[in-house]
Amino acid sequence: MTTPSRRTFASDNSSGAHPDVIAAIAEANHGHAPAYGADSWTARAEALLEEHFGPGTRGYLLFNGTGANVTALASALRPHQAVVCSTDAHLHTDECGAPVRFTGSTVLPVTAHHGLLTRETVDRELPPGDRGEHQVVPAVLSLTNSSELGTIYRPDHVADLCRWAHSRGMAVHMDGARLANAAASAGCSLAEVSTAAGVDIVTLGGTKNGLVFGDAVVFAPTSAGRAASEVFRYARKQAMQLASKMRFIAAQFIALLEGDLWLRNATAANAAARELAGELADVPGIEIAYPVEANAVFARMTPRIARPLSQEFGFYAWDPRADLMRLVCSYDTDRADIDALVAAARRLSA
Known part of the structure; x- marks a missing residue:
């Protein structure tokens, strides 16, 4: 096999893994360790997720971004409910209907300006909820940060949308495949642009930010976050996202999150x-x-x-x-x- 002579601009999925991540995997590859996340690496990675997203948050590790989104939504939705997202959202346009298949719920896309939703747009475009059991019930608002169009939700924008959603009894999910890019751009922490602003469930991308593979789902200590967290481990297993040799995902997140x-x-x-x-x-x-x-x-x-x-x-x-x-x-x-x-x-x- 030959090494490509030039890096491409197709996707941040195309890049290799950061050398520190490769070193962390190699370091974890000694001896035996308990399977399915009962190892010390996973415990450390979960503790680091709590450090970054705030006291009381609970993090879980998975293989990839679509799996993270699907399992996060599956833990928060019932089949008669719907997730509201932008027309550009990855979960609407790039996941081959996986959220619908695995949750049994509906996706309601709403027009976004440069990839970003506003409460005014969502209010205007959501169907009136006056038909009882004849229509689906919007139950989750999903925001992508950074957005599919390369723009970002800043903390005040996130907080405004969270207040709007929570006032209507909806939980808020954030697709954070590139959350690190959004936080770096806004000059804030991972929490400030998500859980601290009111987001109940966050998917944190690692693959696009230097890992070989691996994403995480983080639940905030809100009523919606806690309720979803209680059933998430079952959704993760059913969606085939529970890694038996979890330490190799965990070691990567330790390398990513332990420093900067x-x-x-x-x-x-x-x-x-x-x-x-x-x-x-x-x-x-x-x-x-x-x-x-x-x-x-x-x-x-x-x-x-x-x-x-x-x-x-x-x-x-x-x-x-x-x-x-x-x-x-x-x-x-x-x-x-x-x-x-x-x-x-x-x-x-x-």
Whole structure:
């Protein structure tokens, strides 16, 4: 097998694992340990999740992001209920109907501005709840942070939406596949942009932030969070997300959360995206479509530029009808990667 000569901009899932994470896995790979999370690594990882998300929170480890979202929602929804999310939400557009299949519930998508919901939009677009048992009941509001369009919910925005949802008897779930990027961008902690702002259930991404694989679900010590946490371990098992050799997921989270690796990785990816957007904005035939607040750049490109550039640098069309491309930076995207892409874009635009 050959090593790729160039990093791509397709996804932060495309990057390798951080060396500290690989070292942590190797360190955990000595001798035997109890299975299914009854080991010391898992205990330490769960303690670190509580440290980051606040006293009384409870964290669980899983394999991946879709599994985290599905099991989180399955623990909070009944079949006659619905989760409300943006039309761009990963759980609506990129999980192959998994939330519906595994929860038996309905997904109600709502229009978002640059990927972000507001209480006014949700109020306006949700159907009136006046038909009793003839319609589904909205029971969970799901926010993605950072959003699928590379924008972020800041703590005050999250708190406003949580107040709105809780006043209507709804729980709040946050898809935090890139929560580290959102927190780094907002200059706050993981808790400040989620549980401390009122979120009841958080999925925390690790895979996109330097892990080999692994995500977590964290429950806040709210009434909705506690109720969901009590049944979550069963949902995790039924969804095939309970790792027998849990220590190898846990060791990665220890490496990520024990120091500031989560923040350094996210900060580096965000900075690379800002640099990339700044350079591409000056290229004729390219227009930056949305604010660049995390590690993704959305740019409208003429087909003359987009086709050959995407083939060479590995990004893809987010919306081909609008000539809208998505380019994602990772913790290891460096200046040479950016310079190479921008130079190629300038040549193609000439």
